[in-house]
Structure formats: structure tokens, C-alpha cells
Amino acid sequence: MNISQLLQSAVQLNHLSDTSRLDCELLLCYLLDVDRTYLKTWPDRELSETIEEQFQQLLQRRIIGEPVAYLIGTQGFWTLDLKVSADTLIPRPETELLVEAALELELPQQAKVLDLGTGTGAIALALATEQSRWQVSAVDLMPGAVQLAKENCQRCQLENVEIFQSHWFADIAPQSFDLIVSNPPYIETDDAHLTQGDVRFEPASALVSGPQGLDDLRLLVAQSVNYLVDCGWLIVEHGYQQGPAVRDLFEQAGFALVETRVDLNNLERITLGRYSRPPAH
Ligand SMILES: C[S@@+](CC[C@H](N)C(=O)[O-])C[C@H]1O[C@@H](n2cnc3c(N)ncnc32)[C@H](O)[C@@H]1O
Incomplete structure (x- = not known):
């Protein structure tokens, strides 16, 4: 699965978050240790199974409402x-x-x-x-x-x-x-x-x-x-x-x-x- 395909998971958050796409981008940035520009520049980059699994685990926690900032440990202010x-x-x-x-x-x-x-x-x-x-x-x-x-x-x-x-x-x-x-x-x-x-x-x-x-x-x-x-x-x-x-x-x-x-x-x-x-x- 590539970056663009994985980020389509954002629909699973639509019921909960007004920023579902952004939430998923931040989770993936955290796992890949890149910024959001990278995701937009390399949408076709293939992801490892480990990253996919880790992403799914974070997404499940987000689906039950845990804030993105707690999942990734930081927040911009x-x-x-x-x-x-x-x-x-x-x-x-x-x-x-x-x-x-x-x-x-x-x-x-x-x-x-x-x-x-x-x-x-x-x-x-x-x-x-x-x-x-x-x-x-x-x-x-x-x-x-x-x-x-x-x-x-x-x-x-x-x-x-x-x-x-x-x-x-x-x-x-x-x-x-x-x-x-x-x-x-x-x-x-x-x-x-x-x-x-x-x-x-x-x-x-x-x-x-x-x-x-x-x-x-x-x-x-x-x-x-x-x-x-x-x-x-x-x-x-x-x-x-x-x-x-x-x-x-x-x-x-x-x-x-x-x-x-x-x-x-x-x-x-x-x-x-x-x-x-x-x-x-
Ligand atoms: C709404 S949060 C604000 C945190 C931070 N200033 C911000 O704007 O993100 C309120 C903070 O007040 C702290 N707090 C609550 N009661 C307090 C008290 N009696 N004395 C000092 N700090 C207290 C809480 O632990 C919490 O960190």
C-alpha cells in the first residue's frame, strides 16, 4: 500500500473528527518521521507492513476518540x-x-x-x-x-x-x-x-x-x-x-x-x- 492509499483511511474518522485527513497525515508523519510536505511530494511511496500495522493501531485508538496529540506525543502551539x-x-x-x-x-x-x-x-x-x-x-x-x-x-x-x-x-x-x-x-x-x-x-x-x-x-x-x-x-x-x-x-x-x-x-x-x-x- 502506498501513502496515498493509506491516507484514504481518513474516511473512518469522519464521524468523529472535522480534520480526519489531517489527523491521518499527522499519524503517518509521526511514524515515518517526515513532515506533511513529504506526504504530498511522495504519494506513491510504498509503505512497509510494519508501518501499515503501526498506523492501523494508532488509527484504532483515534477512532475511539484519543486525541492525535496524545498519540504522537506533541502538539504545535x-x-x-x-x-x-x-x-x-x-x-x-x-x-x-x-x-x-x-x-x-x-x-x-x-x-x-x-x-x-x-x-x-x-x-x-x-x-x-x-x-x-x-x-x-x-x-x-x-x-x-x-x-x-x-x-x-x-x-x-x-x-x-x-x-x-x-x-x-x-x-x-x-x-x-x-x-x-x-x-x-x-x-x-x-x-x-x-x-x-x-x-x-x-x-x-x-x-x-x-x-x-x-x-x-x-x-x-x-x-x-x-x-x-x-x-x-x-x-x-x-x-x-x-x-x-x-x-x-x-x-x-x-x-x-x-x-x-x-x-x-x-x-x-x-x-x-x-x-x-x-x-x-
Ligand atoms: C486549562 S489547563 C491550561 C494549560 C496551559 N496553560 C494551556 O493553556 O494549554 C489548566 C492548567 O491549570 C492547572 N491547575 C489546575 N488547578 C491548579 C491550581 N490550583 N494551581 C495551579 N495550577 C492548577 C492544571 O493542572 C492545568 O495544567
Whole structure:
């Protein structure tokens, strides 16, 4: 069987994935250790039986819903190729909106930045890549995620990032950041989507946050003000229906210039605001 014939297996994924052809191409690229251009250049290349068998095994796992990123062990995010694991969320393209918003802010050249719930390190490492003079701290609760983010940091050869375990702010020494970013868990405990599709394979620790999905966001927004410089910024990702509630949280905590931005699907996805310290009496 050649490359072109094998990729016709993509029809078996049509019920499950909007990107069935791409999914199969990524699986085959992984097995052959080539990029997608190679598949398009050499559609007639004959494949060994071993490759065919390995491909079928991965395809069967994909058919029951296992995400491609977990099958091949990596996921592209921003300009980076990140290792992924079942310890945390697979980075999503929507989260690049948060990275873009952070890079648009007017911040000091050597800004201090904190990424809360870093997972693979996606946001922290993307920011540190773009701004080599920023000092980026990144924390996660899950030891497996902390380890993964450290490995990704090494893969990216970044020296301006420190990664450690912390329950949100609990193990962060008192200090002030110019920017705090977070893509925390924000799905409602009873959300039906948790039992469907790829998220079934991702850990609840990365997804779920109380009955309205707001428990972690509430805590993060309220406590951020203790860790921001005067006029420091907070940017959070949230669910597409949580924009009004998150703007309220920002305003209650004393943030100004509060703004929600939409993703490529025109859904409210991130909220940002600037914190001005009240004058001391
Ligand atoms: C939605 S995932 C985001 C991962 C990554 N920032 C991204 O955008 O791909 C949320 C992350 O928050 C972490 N997390 C959950 N509860 C936490 C807590 N109490 N303190 C720190 N991190 C936490 C999870 O382990 C997970 O890695």
C-alpha cells in the first residue's frame, strides 16, 4: 500500500473528527518521521507492513476518540512544538489569542511575567520566545505538568523561564509582576461536553472548576491584585459564555480598561484588565 492509499483511511474518522485527513497525515508523519510536505511530494511511496500495522493501531485508538496529540506525543502551539502528556491539557489554538494580547501590551523591556496553570508551558514558553528579556515564572499544581513544562522549556532552549509547583499563588514568594496570564480550568462540573470527544482523555484537573466553571477564575482574579505592579495587567482565558461574569470579577477586584476579546469563531474567549493600586492613606 502506498501513502496515498493509506491516507484514504481518513474516511473512518469522519464521524468523529472535522480534520480526519489531517489527523491521518499527522499519524503517518509521526511514524515515518517526515513532515506533511513529504506526504504530498511522495504519494506513491510504498509503505512497509510494519508501518501499515503501526498506523492501523494508532488509527484504532483515534477512532475511539484519543486525541492525535496524545498519540504522537506533541502538539504545535505558536511557533513551538511542545511535548504533551495525560497530566495536562493539550494546548489549543484559541489560547494563542491570549499570547497575542500579551505581546501587544506596553510593558517594560524586562517585564516580570507569571503564567498560572502553565500545563505544557504553552503560554509561558511562547511569551519567553518572543520576548527574550522578559523574566517569566510559570506554575502548575500537578507535578507531572511541572515536569512536562520543564522538559518543553529545555526543548525550546529558553533561559528566561522558571517553572515550579504551586497551588495558584500559594508557593509564589511575595513580589510584583508586570503581567499575569492564565488559562485556568473553567468548565462546569456537570458540562455534558466532558463525556464527549477528545476532552474525555484529558485530566479533570485541567478542565473542571466548580458548578459554574468559575471557582478558579474567581480566586485568580481576586488574588492577582496582590501580585501586580501598579498598572500591571491580568489576562485570562475563559469559556465563551463566561465573558460577562469574568468582566464583573475584574471590575469587583478593581481592574480598569476591562475588555473581552473574541476568538476566530467570534466567541468571547479572553478578558484583560489593568490594575491601578489605590493611593495609600
Ligand atoms: C486549562 S489547563 C491550561 C494549560 C496551559 N496553560 C494551556 O493553556 O494549554 C489548566 C492548567 O491549570 C492547572 N491547575 C489546575 N488547578 C491548579 C491550581 N490550583 N494551581 C495551579 N495550577 C492548577 C492544571 O493542572 C492545568 O495544567
